[in-house]
Amino acid sequence: MSIKRQGYIVGAYEHPTRKAPDRSVAQLHAEAAAGALADAGLSKDDVDGYFCAGDAPGLGPIAMADYMNLRLRHLDSTDLGGCSYIAHVAHAAEAIAAGRCEVALITLAGRPRSEGQSGTRARAAAGDAPNLPWEAAFRPVTTNMYAMCAARHMYQYGTTAEQLAWIKVAASHHAQHNPHAMLRDVVTVEQVLASPIIADPLHRMDCCVVTDGGGALVVTSASVARGLQRPLVRLLGAAETVQGQNGGVLNLTCSGAIRTGPEAFTMAGVRPADIQYASVYDSFTITVLIQLEDLGFCAKGEGGRFVADGNLISGVGKLPWNTDGGGLCNNHPANRGGITKVIEAVRQLRGEAHPAVQVPNCGLALAHGTGGLLGSRHGSASLILERV
Amino acid sequence: MGESVLPSPEASPESEVFVAAAREGRFLIRRCTACGKPHWYPRALCPFCFGSTVWEQASGRGTIYSLSTMRRVDPPYTIAYVALEEGPIMMTNLVDGDALAIGAPVTLVWVAAADGTPVPCFRQP
Ligand SMILES: [Zn+2]
Numbered sequence: 278m279s280i281k282r283q284g285y286i287v288g289a290y291e292h293p294t295r296k297a298p299d300r301s302v303a304q305l306h307a308e309a310a311a312g313a314l315a316d317a318g319l320s321k322d323d324v325d326g327y328f329c330a331g332d333a334p335g336l337g338p339i340a341m342a343d344y345m346n347l348r349l350r351h352l353d354s355t356d357l358g359g360c361s362y363i364a365h366v367a368h369a370a371e372a373i374a375a376g377r378c379e380v381a382l383i384t385l386a387g388r389p390r391s392e393g394q395s396g397t398r399a400r401a402a403a404g405d406a407p408n409l410p411w412e413a414a415f416r417p418v419t420t421n422m423y424a425m426c427a428a429r430h431m432y433q434y435g436t437t438a439e440q441l442a443w444i445k446v447a448a449s450h451h452a453q454h455n456p457h458a459m460l461r462d463v464v465t466v467e468q469v470l471a472s473p474i475i476a477d478p479l480h481r482m483d484c485c486v487v488t489d490g491g492g493a494l495v496v497t498s499a500s501v502a503r504g505l506q507r508p509l510v511r512l513l514g515a516a517e518t519v520q521g522q523n524g525g526v527l528n529l530t531c532s533g534a535i536r537t538g539p540e541a542f543t544m545a546g547v548r549p550a551d552i553q554y555a556s557v558y559d560s561f562t563i564t565v566l567i568q569l570e571d572l573g574f575c576a577k578g579e580g581g582r583f584v585a586d587g588n589l590i591s592g593v594g595k596l597p598w599n600t601d602g603g604g605l606c607n608n609h610p611a612n613r614g615g616i617t618k619v620i621e622a623v624r625q626l627r628g629e630a631h632p633a634v635q636v637p638n639c640g641l642a643l644a645h646g647t648g649g650l651l652g653s654r655h656g657s658a659s660l661i662l663e664r665v
Numbered sequence: 666m667g668e669s670v671l672p673s674p675e676a677s678p679e680s681e682v683f684v685a686a687a688r689e690g691r692f693l694i695r696r697c698t699a700c701g702k703p704h705w706y707p708r709a710l711c712p713f714c715f716g717s718t719v720w721e722q723a724s725g726r727g728t729i730y731s732l733s734t735m736r737r738v739d740p741p742y743t744i745a746y747v748a749l750e751e752g753p754i755m756m757t758n759l760v761d762g763d764a765l766a767i768g769a770p771v772t773l774v775w776v777a778a779a780d781g782t783p784v785p786c787f788r789q790p
Pocket of ligand 1: 697698699700701702711712713714715716
């Protein structure tokens, strides 16, 4: 059973808040859900499938289904870190194709900004993670684990800090048009390089924002989607995987996208050059560069040259990317970037992105994410979407 | 400048022998009795073939695969992946990271964590 052309994204909503000390995490999930259902023209009672990941409070789907008082036939709490929601779209399409549900709701929310979290400090990890006895003493945190990927990529391929900075510059060019973005100032390569080093070789402006907020998606069958008033956006290709340290035979210059990219493109029957808009996860600038190579937008090692000189800026370069400003400038709710990647891809395919960044006649888009830590173990999920 | 103290490693049935050997200054890695490959981090089942694994003493010599110095804490510290002479690449800390670069040879040095447990770090030979 193929899920190609099986799931339709009919609702997409990004919570406008970036700081929410006065809201609970469950409330943010529910507000995002309400927004996505309103966007679709559906009601809470239409939902019969629910998808959430590790950011959901309590026992995940049990707590949230009770809080929102949903009556469900299908639940899925697959946690691939920040890319979970990209995988959830494919899982929803599978469930719909199998007749397990007809209207699938996917939510993400969190308040890391109000809770004072930072990428320079260790986050609470599951106490029984098998790597902890061998790694926790060395103080791996988000920033230095991505920084080691950048250092190795620079060593192996000659990638430069200037090239990485171009990724942040592109994000900032897009964020200036997003009234909800946390950082709206356009920055230059020089400004990125002048920002303080957090973990060598990454500067502060190589790092994404820490924001409170959330987002939600609604995925339905073709028959439900065709009865609604929204432009039709459907799944064309999808793939997911995990990548770890491979028993000590590791490669910090490649991500799981090296497997999910080709698999998703093969399912979709299209090539990277056909993609008109790409949402690619940007926890750090290096994350983007490595994933673009792995997805096949350029050869391995060529990422630095590919992203330079504005090539990712909509209307300027060859690959319009993260036109909402991405995690680097706009939003990174719950320290997880997956759902906002899908939301902006849906906006582009509907023609509802900001006019200054809208890709003309956008018919084919990609959303890709990484969850966990690129430098040790991470999930990867790719999604190719088409406008019908 | 503050004092750098490594967090104490979690205890685990799979690390007891390693820690006991470390207290005697011996650095152990684990090798598969079926496929013959060493791996890191150590585990009871071989991550390449699910064969049984046994401890062996490693040389403590290696080269830096990657590194990053965290500047936003006091004092800064350098995390690294070191490729051991025996093959596996392991996460560690460098005690003199600012003097080192990718490809540089390094040698094992035991550093006491907060609770006194010796932790395998590396430095210039
Ligand atoms: Zn083996």
